[in-house]
Amino acid sequence: MEPKDLTTRNKPTWCPGCGNYGMYEALKRALSDLGYSKEEFAMVWGIGCHGNGADFWDVQGMHSLHGRALPPATALSLTRPDLKVIVEMGDGDGYGIGLSHFVHSVRRNINITAIAHNNQIYGLTVGQASPTTDQFMRTVSTPGGVLEQPVNPIGLALAEQATFVARGFAGDIPHLTELYKQALQHEGFALVDVFQPCVTFNKVNTFKWFRERVYKLEETDWDPSDANAAFELARSTFHSLTCTPDECRVPIGVYYRAGEGVPTYNSAVEAASVPGYKRAEEPRDIADVVRGLI
Numbered sequence: 001m002e003p004k005d006l007t008t009r010n011k012p013t014w015c016p017g018c019g020n021y022g023m024y025e026a027l028k029r030a031l032s033d034l035g036y037s038k039e040e041f042a043m044v045w046g047i048g049c050h051g052n053g054a055d056f057w058d059v060q061g062m063h064s065l066h067g068r069a070l071p072p073a074t075a076l077s078l079t080r081p082d083l084k085v086i087v088e089m090g091d092g093d094g095y096g097i098g099l100s101h102f103v104h105s106v107r108r109n110i111n112i113t114a115i116a117h118n119n120q121i122y123g124l125t126v127g128q129a130s131p132t133t134d135q136f137m138r139t140v141s142t143p144g145g146v147l148e149q150p151v152n153p154i155g156l157a158l159a160e161q162a163t164f165v166a167r168g169f170a171g172d173i174p175h176l177t178e179l180y181k182q183a184l185q186h187e188g189f190a191l192v193d194v195f196q197p198c199v200t201f202n203k204v205n206t207f208k209w210f211r212e213r214v215y216k217l218e219e220t221d222w223d224p225s226d227a228n229a230a231f232e233l234a235r236s237t238f239h240s241l242t243c244t245p246d247e248c249r250v251p252i253g254v255y256y257r258a259g260e261g262v263p264t265y266n267s268a269v270e271a272a273s274v275p276g277y278k279r280a281e282e283p284r285d286i287a288d289v290v291r292g293l294i
């Protein structure tokens, strides 16, 4: 399967220069490089500009509701363990209305690769503040500037014992491709939060803004097996609206990868492999249970 085999005849409707192009190109390359066939994976999208990718990908899957990509993906992951399930979500979608699904999916360690198109704005609905918009940024919904601090998705995932957490940048397709490959090979919940500049509605966090600030963790002495260090990194490198390239550096790469053997929700459902878990001997009729209660 070549990257071009994953493309429908529909012409993408994204704005010229949108970060979604780079993100989807990287994912196509990653799937092709790993030798997937179309029968071996499925994709679930939320609603947003990122979600319009559903029209441009020739794959099996589902274009779900705003904020609700993870629940149907969870069902798919549990009922079709033979599939690699990939979720594409937006920052408004996955970290706003869908935040609880995100947190619970992480703590369950459900076997899903979740990719966040983090453009720090509501793109599709024309430029309102999202949960990851920089504090004090003016948007159409926050004319005086955003008052509250943004959600920190990397920190949040790590606080919930995530087993794979990475961050990418849509402006570096080869690097992002490698991150996707690692995430897709991970057994359990893998988060790849990707800075995806929205060239139309986010005039602050632009390609240039990120190019001046990103650096690659693997080019440092970073140890991705240290969850506490990853959490500290997520907190200390949280960028703000006004920080200069000297003041804030933005790490991209794998923040944390757990060692092998952490049970997934999928393996728990399969029982036995989780110490201490005991499956009910016989399935009980729900009517009997209710009768026992009254």
Ligand SMILES: Cc1ncc(C[n+]2csc(CCOP(=O)(O)OP(=O)(O)O)c2C)c(N)n1
Residues within 6 Å of the ligand: 047, 048, 049, 050, 051, 065, 066, 089, 090, 091, 092, 093, 094, 117, 119, 121, 122, 123, 124, 125, 130
């Ligand atoms: C339940 C529900 N609430 C609100 C909307 C309207 N809506 C559609 S997309 C969107 C925000 C999109 O922002 P984001 O998730 O960041 O995606 P982007 O467009 O930036 O890729 C909203 C509020 C909706 N479709 N459904």
Ligand code: SF4
Residues within 6 Å of the ligand: 013, 014, 015, 017, 018, 019, 020, 049, 050, 119, 123, 124, 197, 198, 199, 200, 201
């Ligand atoms: S509005 Fe922003 S996120 Fe949406 S297609 Fe245009 S540039 Fe991309």
Ligand SMILES: [Mg+2]
Residues within 6 Å of the ligand: 048, 090, 091, 092, 117, 118, 119, 120, 121, 122, 123, 130
């Ligand atoms: Mg967005």
